[in-house]
Amino acid sequence: LKLVVFLYPTYEDTEYLEGGTSMINILRCAAVLVLALLCYKKCVKENIRNRFYFYCNLGALVMYVCCSFLPIISRIGYYLTITHIFFLPALVNGIENEKLKKLCRVGVILAGIVYFAVFILPYQTFLFHEMVPILSDVT
Numbered sequence: 001l002k003l004v005v006f007l008y009p010t011y012e013d014t015e016y017l018e019g020g021t022s023m024i025n026i027l028r029c030a031a032v033l034v035l036a037l038l039c040y041k042k043c044v045k046e047n048i049r050n051r052f053y054f055y056c057n058l059g060a061l062v063m064y065v066c067c068s069f070l071p072i073i074s075r076i077g078y079y080l081t082i083t084h085i086f087f088l089p090a091l092v093n094g095i096e097n098e099k100l101k102k103l104c105r106v107g108v109i110l111a112g113i114v115y116f117a118v119f120i121l122p123y124q125t126f127l128f129h130e131m132v133p134i135l136s137d138v139t
Contacts, residue, residue: 021064021065021068021073021074021077022064022074024115024119025060025064025074025077025081026061026064026065028081028084028115029057029058029060029061029064029077029081030061031111032057032081032084032087032088032091033057033058033061035088035091035092035104036054036057036087036091039091039094039095040054042094042096043090043091043093043094044091047090049086049090050087050090050091052083053083053084053086053087053090054087056080056081056083056087057080057081057083057084057087059080060076060077060080060081063076063077063080064077088108089108091104092104092105092108
């Protein structure tokens, strides 16, 4: 916080320092980190792309845990964790035990569906409203 206020002195005593983070983001990044550490030797260590994804996830986790006071933390975290789209399939495909691989694949898919249902679907967009209200009056 002191570093941020030093770099941006106009932030001091403003609403800009009333950030916050979600425990779900922390748990998601921690779960990906655990899976990545379990698959590190086979999938991450020698693969430059997966190492990049690994460090993006680790950076997001550190920021979610240690920088929750920053108002833009969710945006930065989003940019870092969008790599999960590529990283999770690479990790799951690297699991040698077929039963464990299937279990992880099902777990990742179910977690994605639950995440989508809980956090994405509730947003109100034009897709869930009538676009032209006057047409609803015509019968």
